[in-house]
Amino acid sequence: MLLSVDRVSKTYAGGRPVLREVSLTLDAGQTLALTGESGSGKSTLLNLIGALDVADAGEIRLGDTAYAGLDDAGRAALRRDRVALVFQQFNLIPSLTAARNLEFHARLAGRRDAAWLDRLAERLGLGDLLSRHPEDLSGGQQQRVAIGRALAVRPALLLADEPTGNLDETASTSVLDLMLELVRESGTALLLVTHSEAIAARLDRRAHLAGGRIA
Numbered sequence: 001m002l003l004s005v006d007r008v009s010k011t012y013a014g015g016r017p018v019l020r021e022v023s024l025t026l027d028a029g030q031t032l033a034l035t036g037e038s039g040s041g042k043s044t045l046l047n048l049i050g051a052l053d054v055a056d057a058g059e060i061r062l063g064d065t066a067y068a069g070l071d072d073a074g075r076a077a078l079r080r081d082r083v084a085l086v087f088q089q090f091n092l093i094p095s096l097t098a099a100r101n102l103e104f105h106a107r108l109a110g111r112r113d114a115a116w117l118d119r120l121a122e123r124l125g126l127g128d129l130l131s132r133h134p135e136d137l138s139g140g141q142q143q144r145v146a147i148g149r150a151l152a153v154r155p156a157l158l159l160a161d162e163p164t165g166n167l168d169e170t171a172s173t174s175v176l177d178l179m180l181e182l183v184r185e186s187g188t189a190l191l192l193v194t195h196s197e198a199i200a201a202r203l204d205r206r207a208h209l210a211g212g213r214i215a
C-alpha cells in the first residue's frame with residue numbers, strides 16, 4: 001500500500017467538522033477519483049494528503065512516512081520529493097518560459113533528468129511551445145505544462161484538484177488522456193478530485209465524500 005488515510009478529521013477554526021474520521025487507501029500506481037458535492041471537503045482532504053495542511057486527528061502515511069511525525073521541513077521535503085500537485089488554476093510561474101516551468105520542481109528537488117523532461121515535453125505536445133511564457137499559452141497548454149512539471153520529479157503520488165475544471169471539453173479530454181497515460185507509464189498513483197461522472201468512470205477506483213465521511 002502506498003497511501004493510507006486512517007480516521008482523519010478536520011475542522012477549521014470556528015466552523016463545523018469538514019472531515020469526520022475519513023479513511024482511504026491507495027496502492028502504488030493506482031488511480032482514484034474523489035467525488036462529492038461542493039463544500040463536502042474534497043480539497044481539504046487533498047490538502048492534508050499533500051501535506052499543505054495538518055489534520056486534527058487520525059493518521060496519514062505515505063509509504064513508511066507518518067505525517068504526524070513531520071515538522072515543517074519534513075512536510076516541505078515530502079512535497080518536494082514524493083507528492084506532486086496539479087490544481088484547477090494552472091499555477092505556472094508567469095516570468096518563466098514553459099521549459100523553465102516544466103523543470104522547476106525537478107530542479108528544486110535536485111532531480112533534473114533531461115531525458116525524462118524531453119520525453120514529457122514530447123508526450124505532452126509541448127515541443128514548439130517551450131520558449132513561450134504562460135500568458136502566451138492556452139489553458140489546455142498551460143495545464144499540460146503543469147502536469148509535466150508535477151511528473152518531472154517522478155512522484156509516488158500525484159494529487160489533482162479538478163485539473164480540467166477550467167478547460168473546454170476538447171482540451172479537458174486531451175489533458176485527462178495525457179495525464180492518465182503518463183501516470184500509468186511512470187507508475188505514479190493518482191488521486192483526482194472531480195465533479196464529472198465521465199472522468200470518475202475512467203479511473204481505477206472511486207471514493208465519494210458526503211457528510212464528512214467517505215461513502
Ligand SMILES: Nc1ncnc2c1ncn2[C@@H]1O[C@H](COP(=O)(O)OP(=O)(O)OP(=O)(O)O)[C@@H](O)[C@H]1O
Nearest residue numbers: 012013015018036037038039040041042043044045
Ligand atoms: N481555510 C479554510 N478556513 C475555513 N473554512 C474552510 C477553509 N477551507 C475550506 N473551508 C470550508 O470547509 C468546507 C469544505 O471545503 P472544501 O474546499 O474542502 O470543499 P470541496 O468539496 O473541495 O468543495 P468544491 O467542490 O466547491 O471545491 C467548506 O464549508 C468550506 O467553506
